[in-house]
Amino acid sequence: xxxxxxxxxxxxxxxxxxxxxxxxxxxxxxxxxxxxxxxxxxxxxxxxxxxxxxxxxxxxxxxxxxxxxxxxxxxxxxxxxxxxxxxxxxxxxxxxxxxxxxxxxxxxxxxxxxxxxxxxxxxxxxxxxxxxxxxxxxxxxxxxxxxxxxxxxxxxxxxxxxxxxxxxxxxxxxxxxxxxxxxxxxxxxxxxxxxxxxxxxxxxxxxxxxxxxxxxxxxxxxx
Amino acid sequence: xxxxxxxxxxxxxxxxxxxxxxxxxxxxxxxxxxxxxxxxxxxxxxxxxxxxxxxxxxxxxxxxxxxxxxxxxxxxxxxxxxxxxxxxxxxxxxxxxxxxxxxxxxxxxxxxxx
Ligand SMILES: [Zn+2]
Numbered sequence: 086x087x088x089x090x091x092x093x094x095x096x097x098x099x100x101x102x103x104x105x106x107x108x109x110x111x112x113x114x115x116x117x118x119x120x121x122x123x124x125x126x127x128x129x130x131x132x133x134x135x136x137x138x139x140x141x142x143x144x145x146x147x148x149x150x151x152x153x154x155x156x157x158x159x160x161x162x163x164x165x166x167x168x169x170x171x172x173x174x175x176x177x178x179x180x181x182x183x184x185x186x187x188x189x190x191x192x193x194x195x196x197x198x199x200x201x202x203x204x205x206x207x208x209x210x211x212x213x214x215x216x217x218x219x220x221x222x223x224x225x226x227x228x229x230x231x232x233x234x235x236x237x238x239x240x241x242x243x244x245x246x247x248x249x250x251x252x253x254x255x256x257x258x259x260x261x262x263x264x265x266x267x268x269x270x271x272x273x274x275x276x277x278x279x280x281x282x283x284x285x286x287x288x289x290x291x292x293x294x295x296x297x298x299x300x301x302x303x304x305x306x307x308x
Numbered sequence: 309x310x311x312x313x314x315x316x317x318x319x320x321x322x323x324x325x326x327x328x329x330x331x332x333x334x335x336x337x338x339x340x341x342x343x344x345x346x347x348x349x350x351x352x353x354x355x356x357x358x359x360x361x362x363x364x365x366x367x368x369x370x371x372x373x374x375x376x377x378x379x380x381x382x383x384x385x386x387x388x389x390x391x392x393x394x395x396x397x398x399x400x401x402x403x404x405x406x407x408x409x410x411x412x413x414x415x416x417x418x419x420x421x422x
Contacts, residue, residue, distance in 0.1 A: 086329060086331060086420070086421055086422060087418065087419070087420050088325055088326070088329055088331075088418065088419040088420075088421060089417075089418050090417070090418070091325060091416060091417065091418065091419065092415050092416070092417055093321055093325075093415060093416045094413070094414065094415055095314055095317045095318055095321065095339070095414040095415065095416060096314075096317060096414060097321075098317060098320070098321070099317070177310070177312070177313065178310055179310050179313070181313065209346050210310040210346070212346075213310065213345070213346055214310070235395045236395075238393075238395050238396045239344070239346070239393070242396060271396075271404035272396055272404060
């Protein structure tokens with residue numbers, strides 16, 4: 086027999102599971118952020134630095150940490166007393182909605198307001214899998230070079246903001262921030278681009294304000 | 309490299325569909341993969357041949373229809389096609405103000421079963 090013209094999207098189940106995740110996140114008042122980058126772009130450093138500030142501002146966070154094989158990043162995050170759960174993907178290059186739900190169930194949620202999902206370090210595959218997040222964010226470190234956006238256009242095109250990290254290293258690379266910004270702008274005219282460096286804690290503030298505003302826009306309330 | 313995950317979904321969806329139609333064996337699955345779906349079709353076929361074992365799809369062939377990525381340029385209004393995912397640059401006027409019209413899809417179109 087022929088079962089014709091079914092035209093079922095192959096990733097439709099993941100999308101459905103993602104929608105279920107989103108409902109759960111929203112029922113707990115959590116703004117959920119999917120962080121996507123290459124390995125070594127500074128995702129873990131970013132979380133270590135912004136979590137204490139978010140906490141002070143009344144927006145404590147949770148972290149789901151995706152990693153292909155190790156638990157090192159999760160250990161680093163846990164040392165900062167941030168609630169964190171690790172997903173070890175055993176070689177899979179991306180996270181899927183079902184993995185997120187299983188991990189999420191292990192988190193003890195009290196009054197947290199933001200859930201960060203630190204995706205597996207990879208610019209291609211994670212961009213194809215919706216997890217139920219409110220915002221997808223691309224992180225690019227200046228040491229990766231200014232041609233990354235052009236090589237991985239979909240991620241940069243679809244991200245709701247772009248974090249350019251390690252900008253303190255620009256003088257050593259013979260590159261300027263303008264070059265990075267114009268390369269990102271070719272693909273994405275609207276998304277805010279936040280420049281940051283762990284050497285300058287104030288460089289995180291604009292991004293933190295952006296997160297808080299996103300939370301308020303969805304869940305209401307005041308600061 | 310998420311081909312294995314894609315194959316697992318193909319097997320699951322196909323099995324579900326075949327069962328709904330009271331079939332016990334799948335002979336062929338026909339899918340469409342857009343050039344912008346970020347999938348290596350050779351890897352997909354390779355993974356399928358391994359993963360189909362001990363499923364209803366054990367004797368099935370996977371037929372892959374590749375479709376081009378279509379970019380619509382908002383600057384010059386031309387449509388360009390490409391058989392792979394490259395940059396978002398319009399080849400005619402070199403503008404990056406383009407939108408993907410089609411070619412990101414991944415669909416199961418047809419199943420032949422008995
Ligand atoms: Zn054009």
